[in-house]
Amino acid sequence: MSNSGTIKNVLIIGAGGNLGPSILTALLSEPKFVVTVLSRESSTSTFPSAAQVIKIPSYDDKAALIKAFTGQDAVINVVAGSVSRAAQNRIADAAAEAGVKRYIPNEFGSETRNPAAWALLPIFEDKYLQTKHAADLAEKHPGFTWTSVITGGFFDWGLKVGFYRFDLKQHTASIIDSGNAQATVTTLARIGDSIVSILLHPAETANRYIYTQSFNYTQNELLAALEKHTNAKWTVTHANSDELIKSGKAALAKGDFSGFQDIILAYNHGDEAHANHEKGVAESRAILGLPKQDLDTVLKEVLKA
Template structure:
């Protein structure tokens, strides 16, 4: 029987979750368990986690009663949530169960960019969860990571765009493109989290992890250097972006979250370590100060791979 502390990672088969699970297993300091819906047990992503050493547990949080959920999380030292953003509300009953079961540390599903209330609906939902966590009295750590390298380089090849409209939208440059924003490589997210959840300094704290702070002008330089030297950009103003947000709200378009992020990052400049440290944004601890020995992947390194 393992004597290592147990970490339950909900959403462990997703992109963020898989990065976290891999890093936890690599440190060999934890027994890592990943609840997975029974219908997803045989998916390649689940099988890959099992091969790496994670214990896969068939479990559906959405259909579980409070008593069943409390029994399920009993014995866990730490719970990390990396669930899909459409299921954030499931965390409320998970927090109650974790508190009743004596879980020592709860990490809700954040892993995004810092910011004020009233700018992004999704971020407001995450802030609501944080308030509930604090009110519950359970030990916690809130973790933001800026924006992923993997999601924000400018597309110079339409075939690489996740969806067609991103091919052009990725090259919208706001107000000259000189505002800084923080980025982290997906693999480094897991490495940061694995350090954070064993650090007593981060208990009951908000933590900001980041790799680099760059501007849209920097993104353009990488696109020109490694993608297409004649890449076309589309200059936009704050008013242009506000119009896109208003249209998305009126027509209930799925692009709203994307434009909200752009407004927060490129207009308000909220996604920086300096902003995250402000008391009104949470008073974050800086992982680059907590772990000065940690090496992060440079964005340019990823850009070379991306454009190749």
């Protein structure tokens, strides 16, 4: 990478969603970065005054993307996963053509390099192919590099909105299969800190997957911790992962996107789960330099909020 790989000017696209604000907050807390937000003209999102804001008509406007990306050392893509792969790839193309040094595609979630996952949810294959597209661009554009970030589930967000089917108000929980499968999860703030660390270590993080984590947990461990911290006995139901996958696929076939949740939960928490990323996390931890968090501490903060 030119200029010894130094990254100063950082642009984030999609800073107004569920994850984007936490990444933006982390970027703005690092004095080495000059931070820009790219947003659509139709967006009503507001951003801290410390960030420069550029608005363009559409993310489909490649010329506008290239203009916005020119002069940026890094582009972080947190655009909604519902945006088509063609549109996501167009963002990567514009970054490469604009001379961006580091591009972070919109992975942020489960491991996507497992073909078994592609059969369950096409979005997994889409995310994998977006990263592959960035890797292909790196072969063609000297100085352009990429980093994909695997985080597991967004723990605090998922718990607050009921995605994991642990209801913090009603004190009810749905346990999948035995409830003993290990799952890697990361808080939104830790994802933001991980992005900062990646950009501060450009040589070590270039052209590779980086795994980050707050901690691993099982559903049974989460249930026990919630009962302790809420001082209540929770009402528990049980679900079968195979049935969740079946019902999830049926729902998606009808256009009901709640089926996505069923499949993700089964994939991450069933007894045949694929959500333990500890090996990848261990390899990345030395680079990121971020300490492992623990369930109890994070859970207290979530409940307090």
